[in-house]
Amino acid sequence: MICGGDLCFNGRKSAKTDSHSLHATLQNIVEHLSAEERAALPSSFVDAIDRALADSDRALETLQSSAEHELHGTVEELEKSLTWLGAVLDLTHDGIIFANHQGHPDIFNPVALQQLELDNNQLTSMDYPALARHLKKVVRNASSALHEIRHEIGDGSGASRTMLEMHSDQVIELHSRPFIVDEKLLGRVWTLRDITELKLSEREARYNAGHDRLTGLPNRTRLYDRLEQSLSAAKRSASKVGILFMDLDGFKPVNDHYGHDIGDLLLVEVAGRLSACLREMDTVARFGGDEFVILLHEIDDAHSAAEVAQRVINCFNTPFDVRQLTLNINTSIGIALYPDNADTPESLLKRADMAMYHAKSRSQGFFEFYSERLSDAQRLQLGEADDIQQVLQSDGPHLHTQPRRDSQGQQTSSQIDWTWPDSHHSLFKPSTEHSPQSSEFNRHFHHWLFDQVAQHCARNAIYILPLHPQCVFDTAFQDTLEAHQSLCDLVHLQIPEAVFAAHTDTACALLKQWQNWGWHIEISQFASGSAPLNYLLNWSPDSVAIDASLLNPVTRDDQAGQRLQQLIGGLLSHVPAVTALDVSSQEEAEMLFRFGITHIQGPFLGEAASLT
Template sequence: MHKLLLRQLKRNYPVKEIPADLQPLVNAISDAYKDYDYEQQLLERSLELVSEELNLRNLELKQKFQQLEETHQQLAESAAVLDGIFDATGEAIFAFDRKGRLVRYNQTAREILKLKESGGEYSKGHIAYMFRKILADPSKFLHELRRLKSFPKNNLFGVIEFSNDRLFEYHSTPQFSGEELVGRVWCFRNVTQIKENEALVQYQAFHDSLTGLPNRVLLLDRINHSIALSERKNEMIALLFIDLDHFKKVNDTEGHQVGDELLKEVAQRIRDCLREHDTLARFGGDEFVVLLDSVKSSRIAAKTSRRIIDSVSQPYEIMDKHFHISASIGVSMYPRDDTEPQELIRKADMAMYHAKEQGRSNYEFFDSPLERLAHFQLELENKLRQAIANQELTVFYQPQVETQGQTIKRMEALLRWFPVTGSAISPADFVPVAERAGLISDVGLMVLEKVCETIVKWRQLGAGDFCISVNLSAQQIAEGNLVEHIERLLSQYNISGQYLEVEITESILMENLENVTAVLNQIRELGITVAIDDFGTGYSSLKYLQKLPIDILKIDRSFINNVLEDKNKQSIVNAIVLLGHGLKLQLVAEGAEDKPTVDFLTELGCEFIQGFYFYKPMPAQEIERILFKPE
């Protein structure tokens, strides 16, 4: 019997046994209780299962909700970053819908068109009106917009200029959802500074940074253009190659700042001498080139050259100092001299060097003999290089005879060239070529070494006191290692500096007085004497002469030749001798060819005479026969 039924019977029917006739009823009730319990258990289990499932589902929902919250936070942060980027980018961004309405824009876009801070839509017409107000030329941009009606899926790219001179580069890209066009995005980037930088780079590529003049690249382009025009018009053009005389002296003595200011002033003076459509270019250093268009005759080139020379030679005042320079000009004509720009420049350059050789501060036209001379010099340069390699150069010696006693204690080393094939080549021909080709320093060092070898040999043969003079070039002095080379040779051959003398010309001295003086002082510290060669033909200032580290003046042969027939020459030679003695210098007269001239120079008190009357330049072996002949 069901325990719940049993408790109820005991409480309501206090009998020990249930009557038999009620037993079936009681059993039926007991079964009903049992069925109820079973169903209740089933229901509880079902509820328990549902509760577990609901709890699990609730947990899953909580987890998903948490994930959704995290995703939402991430999306919010990403949106904030994107919004920040959208506003912070230097580009102006406009987003339009399919109807052309402006639906979104960033901070830069708002500033350009003065749009609202946020919110609000702008129609296509309103935006077009705003752009029309700020563009320098609205028609071009509006034309691009109209093209989109026919080609709505096109990408656009271009550059527009605003009325305030700013330049913007724009990109326009259609936006799609699947295959459907849903809008368009425009991006505008300020490229004003970029374009200005590009223009500056372009300008610097074709102009000289110091003077602002066209450089050689732009010059060549303009020459080509001028030649093309001249061919059509049957006209000539002229090229003037200008080189400043003695500019290096200003640069070396006063510094590059003064030199740069001087170059700018020279450029302005040359420009003032030209017509408006002529071109002045800086070719490099102190070289300028003028292109004269539409020249009717060479007289125009000549007149322009003379104006430039006269203008450049006027005094300059820079940084409270006064300067004087001059210009040498070479002229080539198209089509007479050539039809190629590079050749016209080369031939004008060649003519300029000829102008310098003719005394500077003048102009020369290119001609065929000058071309032949250039080819000769180029051929000579090639032969000279080979001659140095083959040791074809040798040293001759010309004695300088002492007037008191007619003894030989001094002589000059003179370079000679005897090719393996062919006749001897004059130093007057090959020395200038060696200087222009940059070979003179190597040649000069070779001469010094041969002279040192000769000194050692003659001392071994018993020679007494003697001195051999060696000519120095401007390049040797300028290179800065001359004294080092001389010290090395004196040490290598174990000889004293008293056996050596160096000669420089007045023109070398005045190229860079300060530097040359410093080098000569170092040379004299080695016991080597210093002589000024060709004295009287240069531009030395007498006020500098007394301060220079020199021992000997050599009177140039141009004053000695026919001196007895020319009273002016006699006066000049007498003045040089008096000047030299007044400065406690010895005198050497060059070019004495006869006894009356020797007697005249001896009477003046000239200590030494060098000339054909006594001896011509000779090989070392012949000098040895004179110096060491048997008594």
Template structure:
């Protein structure tokens, strides 16, 4: 695009040579007064012929493809025609002073600005000088002796013009270079990243303000330093090979992240990009772009920490632990030592969470993590796996008794009370231990086996530690198999209820039945509740299974009633997890409504330990059930630590004496006395007493003498399918 005329005038003015310089140039070209006179004489004759010369000139330019692209804009071409026409009109006018030179510079600038290279523009002079020759010869036909002097004069002025044209290109290029250098200096000085020039040997030659800010040194100080003077010792070994590769041409550019040492002694992370700009080995061979990436590195470190540490406690997580296990195993292979994995969880954490809330639970977890860190060695790793599960990794153990000693130290530390939200809590824990190489040769196997040992520790009463053994692994596999099958037992129809009659001792009549759960996995033997109820509790499967039991038992009670059989009270056990499940009363009400079972025909049995665990909450739940009309019984009474006077606070209807008292009731005076006292006191409180596990005539007779109300056990009947009990009810037969 053609430049603005005012801008052309302004630029041409800056390029104007002095008048003396103009005279000097004309003198050098031997322009004489005779030359000027000859040109002035031919001027009026030449003017009418100029349009055809100018047209031929531009036809010649447009014949070249590369030039045609530059002149494709008709507006630009028209303005160039106009400028060139004015130029040709002054070419032979004989006045070659300041105004002529200014106009000549404007024409040259116009062609330079559209991108016409000097070799094309200067070469074009040959064209119009060649075209003017025949025109001059024609005009001077009557004076042939003047042709050569006139043409020679024209050549001198054309040479003068070519010099001016070269001035426009040279000075325009110089100005562009000055502008470029100014922009570079501004960009170099104000860049948001560090910029520098270095020698091929790594000496700082020039640095910008940002680099000075990054490293804390002034430009003068840096010029006296080498690249390696800034590089931190951890990364310094990379400088010499890098400089050598750049100097030898093996690399044109190289980007790396490294640490620089600031003047104040602090380290700063930078990304350096070195480029060999002068591969011939001259002084300023390298250009460096140096970006401060400390903030990004801190962010990456934070992300890495979050990815490898527990957010609540700051302890290692599973990812970091397994990484350290791999390192510990590799080290142990070299040293011949052992590695221990301690898997632990808190024994009463759920109770704390449920009773005091998750904030209190989090505080307990944090305090446990702190105590574990205090208990272990500096080389050990404490990790949290979520919830109340922790793992301690012990590398480089010469003897396994060190692991046992540390496990005991952990048990002792966590048994000490901790003050959480004004409550003094002692969560305690159980610990399972596995050892490399005896129990596994990789982290996941050691974890799995430590978990199996933990399960065994819990089964043995909690608050202890156990080493892994193959027998534990077999038990763990059995447990996993049971758990997997139990998850689908309801939908597969594998669960059944058996009903054990409850006998009124005074009359010998069947007045109730206890629903007892049995599991018949497809293609396998019967699984008794003792083998799977604990698993159901721990996994939460007891909640849907428990509702199925309640619904099935209530539906069976209604079926017997509608069949005209004697009205029986249906007793159903509630597990600890069921009882604490939110909305228990709503679930019971829904089942009663769905099945049509009367509330007073249902008796729910709860162990005394469940009531003692969270007495206030238990009282609220029991009251809601009692208000519905549901009967409530304390199961296995005598196995816990409650007393009848304490149980008065609950809306209880019945008391079931545990079979452990009944078994020796007729032969052990103490058991007999205890049973008698319990029965008498329960009656004084208006409670019905049920004896469990009655298996002999002597037990039956003794309980009857003590005025026990009801009894159940193999003496009367084993648990029966619904159809079998129905036959007994129809026949009116029961063993007396």
């Protein structure tokens, strides 16, 4: 509007100049005529000059009035534009400063004053050097920020972006760009945005990515990072690294009897005691469920690790007080050392885990070191037996099934599980809790397992096969799935939710690939706290099985029932089927069906049937 008015006004100004010139010329001619010369002129010519002068006077008056009106309109438009500009500057959440080419701020808004901790008079009187001196008083990283700005601006034609970390703990993102009109540099526009909350959110996200949300301890991902760093340091210093793999004895009965809330609080108390047992340089991490791992940096020998293990066991001698409950639990610990037992994070953790299960088989409250003198069963679990296939055939697990039924009472599928002979009991748990961990064993074991299913299962039925989370990332198991794709319509694969605890994106991509091959994927132990639920945003399973820990409070608490009903409703918007496991009675089954559960499984439906 203003530019258009200027152009229009400049055109009228030329017309006014021409009229003035004509009027002055006529006036000059008339004034220099003598009376005789004027009398000698024809009367018509004199009349024409008089009329021309009169017309010229009226034209000048009209032009003057028009120019004044045009100027008044332009001023009004300019004032309106400035009013709008002022309102915008006042209402914006960002600070804005326009500094002229000499570095003096001509235009700024209240937000900029507030962010720079200045008042109106102070900023108005400042140039760039003065402003720089002020920033050094209020900005924690002023020197580096100013250096960055000078470097990016260069000769004045460049843009800049930097962060100002204020002494007030605010974080301000500072942008600047040159203000150029008609290739002429008129000044520079600075914008200041408060990104304190964004930075806090980013910091919180980084923390959560490496820490267990319940206990605040480092999680498995952070543990692997620190273990790799510790091994690198130990190689340089020729020192040892110790891994203590812990499993809580007696935690499951507490969790089952008192509920998930008490179990969570107990885990928090355990985390606190473990942290108090260690040196500041050591790390205690929650590995998953009721398993914890202690990383001992740069220890002298095995005796140092044994001392810590005994100190940890002793700290469980005092009962835990949780919500006026006195709870007694213990722990079993397996120890592996670098470089004595292994030289990679994976192998150290695996062998400490093996030693822990050996300690657990003796009694509660013991620790064991990993040793090369292993029983045949232990060597089998590590994939070191001479003939794994032969051992599986002669002394393998016993397979059995549990029925699943829908709301009409019809059996729709059966879940397969297995138990190992007594000689392996302390080393092999059912697959949903612990599965043999070596790739060599997995390759033989899962081939054997699928062969058993193909041999003994009815062709007109559906079987749910529970797997350990490790299988998702095991290339040997990928080969097994490809080799047994003919069983896709017969066997549905059940994966615990813990698979998403450390590598969510990778797990989603692999499970999606399995679905593309034709496999039906069910997620078990849903919402057990072992993994964040955001994996549902990137991938949808074919079905979900709710863990029994979510069902325990329902019969005692109406609000818990309402929450469960909302959870089931939300799940059914993502998946077609939701199964409740470990249902113990017909009454409980009917209640769960009312809540929207599509299938149930539990001991009251009948004893497990042998498959082999």
